[in-house]
Amino acid sequence: MTSALLSVDGERIAAAARRVMARCDELARVTATPGAIERVYLSAEHARVNRLAAEWMREVGMATHQDAAGNQVGRIERLTPAGSIDRDGPALMIGSHLDTVPDAGRFDGIVGVLMALEVVRLLRRPDAAGEASGVDLPFAIEVIAFSDEEGTRFGKALLGSSAVAGTWHDDWWDLEDESGTTLREAAREFGLDTGRIGEAARRPEELVGYLEAHIEQGPELDRRGEALAVVSSIASARRFQLIVEGEAAHAGGTPYDMRRDALLGASEAALAVERICRAEHHIIGTVGQLEAYPGAVNVVPGEAHLSLDLRGEFDGERDRVWQQIERDLDAIMGRRGLRWRAREVHSAPAVFCEPLLQDAVRTGIRSTLDPLRESADDPAVIFSRAGHDGMAIGAVTGVGMLFLRNPDGISHHPDEAVSGADVARGIQALAETVLQLAADRRAA
Numbered sequence: 055m056t057s058a059l060l061s062v063d064g065e066r067i068a069a070a071a072r073r074v075m076a077r078c079d080e081l082a083r084v085t086a087t088p089g090a091i092e093r094v095y096l097s098a099e100h101a102r103v104n105r106l107a108a109e110w111m112r113e114v115g116m117a118t119h120q121d122a123a124g125n126q127v128g129r130i131e132r133l134t135p136a137g138s139i140d141r142d143g144p145a146l147m148i149g150s151h152l153d154t155v156p157d158a159g160r161f162d163g164i165v166g167v168l169m170a171l172e173v174v175r176l177l178r179r180p181d182a183a184g185e186a187s188g189v190d191l192p193f194a195i196e197v198i199a200f201s202d203e204e205g206t207r208f209g210k211a212l213l214g215s216s217a218v219a220g221t222w223h224d225d226w227w228d229l230e231d232e233s234g235t236t237l238r239e240a241a242r243e244f245g246l247d248t249g250r251i252g253e254a255a256r257r258p259e260e261l262v263g264y265l266e267a268h269i270e271q272g273p274e275l276d277r278r279g280e281a282l283a284v285v286s287s288i289a290s291a292r293r294f295q296l297i298v299e300g301e302a303a304h305a306g307g308t309p310y311d312m313r314r315d316a317l318l319g320a321s322e323a324a325l326a327v328e329r330i331c332r333a334e335h336h337i338i339g340t341v342g343q344l345e346a347y348p349g350a351v352n353v354v355p356g357e358a359h360l361s362l363d364l365r366g367e368f369d370g371e372r373d374r375v376w377q378q379i380e381r382d383l384d385a386i387m388g389r390r391g392l393r394w395r396a397r398e399v400h401s402a403p404a405v406f407c408e409p410l411l412q413d414a415v416r417t418g419i420r421s422t423l424d425p426l427r428e429s430a431d432d433p434a435v436i437f438s439r440a441g442h443d444g445m446a447i448g449a450v451t452g453v454g455m456l457f458l459r460n461p462d463g464i465s466h467h468p469d470e471a472v473s474g475a476d477v478a479r480g481i482q483a484l485a486e487t488v489l490q491l492a493a494d495r496r497a498a
Contacts, residue, residue, distance in 0.1 A: 063176075070172035071478035077168050081106065081152065082160040090468070091158040095202035095213060096124060096240040103152045107167065107199045114175045115188075116197065122254040123217035124201040124246060126152075130174055133188035145194035146262040146491060147451070148173065148484070151203035151214070151443055159470030163203055165458070165477065166267040170197040173485045191492045193262045200443045207231045207240075211400075215446035220255035261451040262491065263411055264444060267484050268455060269472050271440040273463030281476045282419045282483055283434040284412055285455035288445050289338075289365040290372050290404035296323065296383075299393040302348060302356030313354050317346040319392040320358035326382045327362060330375060336367040337375045338439055362396075367437045369403050405445045410494065411454025411487075418456070418487035422479040440465070456484060 084102050086092045093099040104126040108118040111128030118128045131139045150166025174197060177189050189195055198218070205211030208229040216222055227238040227248060241248050270276075275283055300316035324341040331339035340363045346355035362379075366372030380396075387394045407415075412435075419433040436457055444453040458480045464470050 066176065067478050067482050070175065070481050071474045074165060074168040074172060074477050074481070075474050077110070078160045078164055081164055087156070090156070091154055091160060092156045092206075093152065093154045093158075094204075094207035095153055096207070096237075096244040096246075100124065100153065100201060101244065104199065104201075107152065110168075110171055111197060114171055115178050116174065121218070122246060122250045122252070123214050123222070124241070124244060125214045125218060125254065126199040126201075128171075128174075128197045129194055130178060131188050131194045132191050133179060139188055140194075143192075143194055144260055144262050145196040146191075146488060147196045147198055147264045147447070148266070148488075149196075149198035149200060149264075149443075150266050150268060151200040153200075153202050153204050153206065155204050155206050155466050157468060159465060159468055161269050161460075161470055161472050162271070162465055163200075163268070165269060165472060165480075167197065167199045169267045169477065169481050169484055170265075172481050173488060176481070176485050177488060191488070192495045193492070195488070203441075203443050208237050211441060212443060212446045213237075215443035217251055217254040218256055219446045219449040220252075220257075221446065221449055222251050222255070256450055258450055262495070263408065263452040263454060264447045265411065265415075265454045265484065265487060266442060266444055266456070267480050268438075268442060268457060269460040269465065269470065270436065270457040270463065271438075271460065271465035273460070274436055275434060275457060275459040276461050276463060278434055280434050281459050281479050282422065283436045283457040284415045284419065285407055285457055286412065286435050286437045287367060287404050287406040288438045288442055288448075288453075288455070289367060289440070290369045291400065291402045291441060292364045292372060292376060292398060293400035294362040294364070294396045294398050296320070296360045296362055296394060296396050298323065298358045298360070298387065299395075300356050300358075300391070301354075303354040305352040305354055308354055314356075314391045315354050316358040316392060317344075317355035319387055319390045319394070320344060320346075320360045322386050322390075323383050323394070324360060326386060327379060330378050330382065331364075334366075334371070334375055336437070337371060338365045339363070339375070339379070365439055367404060402441065402445055405448040405453060407444075407454050408452030411452055411491070414487045414490040414494065415454050415456050415483070417490045418483035418485070421486040422483050454487070456480060456487070 107126045111118045116128030116130045148170035151163035201214035229237045298316040298320045300314035327339040331337050343361040345359045347357040461471050
């Protein structure tokens with residue numbers, strides 16, 4: 055199913071993809087770290103990319119504002135059948151994030167914001183002077199560039215989207231970055247009024263839904279030889295800080311049968327996480343940090359700290375695997391004469407994409423397929439093992455996501471990639487998704 059609007063205008067879509075790729079390069083130059091990409095929440099780089107995003111939003115006819123959490127928002131109103139502007143109707147929100155991890159790639163999050171702007175460019179109606187006056191849809195369109203999906207600076211992810219979802223917690227203002235600056239202090243320095251954070255929150259009746267295009271942060275599409283996928287859900291996640299306690303002792307004078315080596319216990323725990331999770335379907339466990347104390351070359355470690363990131367498609371499976379890990383750690387530490395404890399630092403339930411939005415994304419992807427050369431089978435359906443702003447936005451409206459192929463699946467790294475051809479397909483699929491949602495809404 056291909057709309058007349060897009061099927062006859064491949065050059066506009068190709069030009070849109072070239073613009074997205076060039077702007078990804080332009081944003082990559084906005085960085086706190088020369089020779090690498092790094093943009094964190096409430097930084098000078100954050101302010102600069104917001105200004106660029108606002109400029110590009112206005113270019114496609116959107117009214118713009120920066121909300122109380124530092125998210126950059128653009129809106130283009132719907133036109134009534136009589137051709138007048140309706141400023142009071144609900145909006146379909148499309149977007150992603152512009153912040154990064156340290157030493158990031160240039161596409162994670164960014165490509166989704168830029169693709170959303172190109173969808174507006176394709177769908178807007180020009181007036182007699184050639185300027186955008188609105189969209190012929192039964193809803194407005196908002197493009198949002200979320201401000202802090204990664205959580206790099208203050209250790210808490212999804213701050214911007216949580217504010218939009220109305221789930222902001224006031225105790226987050228006391229979070230500190232590495233230099234001891236609190237979130238409250240950074241927000242004020244950025245120019246935000248911390249007392250107005252609630253103004254960023256949206257009500258369910260204000261939104262039709264939320265759509266996001268994102269590179270796949272894994273290799274499944276690349277392995278399948280497909281460009282695009284429907285996202286079924288965003289993984290549930292739990293994160294823990296684990297502490298293993300033993301006894302520090304002299305490295306030369308303490309025989310093995312008297313050692314209570316916390317580092318070896320922690321190392322065996324990390325291997326247990328890998329063993330247990332490899333045996334489970336759709337459960338991923340990662341130990342990303344491991345530190346030994348006192349950390350001297352000639353001292354048997356008396357204490358070790360390690361992190362655990364546990365993700366799964368379903369909350370129940372994830373929790374069952376954690377219980378298995380707990381049992382194995384009890385056995386490991388008991389055998390080695392060690393003690394251990396865990397502190398949970400993050401928990402997020404799985405967020406399932408709304409069926410209507412999934413169906414619309416599926417229709418959008420089908421519109422990009424050449425029936426003479428490509429399979430008529432349904433597009434790939436993938437659950438996202440990585441977190442996204444949709445995890446927060448799901449608290450206020452339905453979520454739909456589109457994945458783009460990422461060669462080799464590398465992400466959060468300078469080598470992450472997406473091709474211009476796949477971006478062009480993604481823009482067409484996303485625009486067709488919007489048109490399908492409009493048709494569904496009119497029919498309802």
